[in-house]
Amino acid sequence: MNLKQLYYFKMLAKTEHMTQAAEQLSITQPSLSHSMTELEKELGTFLFEKNGRNIRLTKYGHFFLSYVERSLNELEHGEKALKELVSPDRGHIDLAFIYTLGPYFAPLLLKEFQTIDAHQNISFSFYQGNTKNIIKSLKAEQSDIAICSMITPDDQLHFEPIAEEEIVLIVPLDHPLAYFDEIDLKNTAGYPFISFNKKSGIRPMIDAMLAEVNVVPSIVCEVEEDHTMA
Structure with missing residues (x-):
């Protein structure tokens, strides 16, 4: 059983006419007939029966159709959601960054990103942590992009320097x-x-x-x- 057979079955169940279904699927009638025969063999039952010059679903066909429609609808919803997720104009980004970037840098970055009209339908989730945990979340695909405090050679990741800061020593006033x-x-x-x-x-x-x-x-x-x- 494959996905193409399920689409063929759904169309044939809708039209109850082999020639019409084949035309709408842009395949030949023999190909459609062969595909349905193979599906019935795999399921071990007849899904269609003759009804004059047309065909109709058997009770087993009706039973199977409800599952096929739910499955195909779920796949179509998943396909639509995935396309939105990876679209450059919409979707969701999981951004990880070190703690020190939380009060200023990350909010400023997000504010500048959202000033672009094409980015208005993109949402974010923030994750803060230390560099090792951030890199771990990135490699586990829990984060899409991460801002950390050092470059760690790793064949799985690409590092790009984006800013430099001084390292300073701080002491109490009476030190x-x-x-x-x-x-x-x-x-x-x-x-x-x-x-x-x-x-x-x-x-x-x-x-x-x-x-x-x-x-x-x-x-x-x-x-x-x-x-x-x-």
Whole structure:
């Protein structure tokens, strides 16, 4: 049984006329007749019976038709929904981004996107997380596009740099380092650190910077995003 046979069966059930059904399906009458014979053989029962010069559904044909119509309608709805989903003018986008982009960058990006008339029928869902979890959701196809904080070589993904930000050191106002306009990272040795956790895309960068000046940070707390850190 295949999808084409079901469409043929539905049309023949509608017209109850082999020649008319074949014309509307743009196939030959023998092809239609052969297809229905094969379908009946597979189902193990007659779906049609002669009615003078025409044909009509048997009670088994009526029974089967209800299932065929529901199945084909569901497939047509699915096809329509899928075409809308992948349409450049409508559909839904699952966007993932790191926590630090939530307060400003992501809302601004969405606002600018929606200023284009062709984008008015496109909706969004937002997912926030750290870089490792975001990349995981992207590879699992739970997200369509993601904005993270580092490029991780991966054959399954394409990375494109879109922005640069400075990495800065922040301290309390009464901290000994707060009295300097600038410092060398060596001067941070011996002080406790609040750092991003290891799932953060920026954590490897910070570890590498400190390793370059032979500083092994004493991390007393790990967080996921910079507002909590501050």
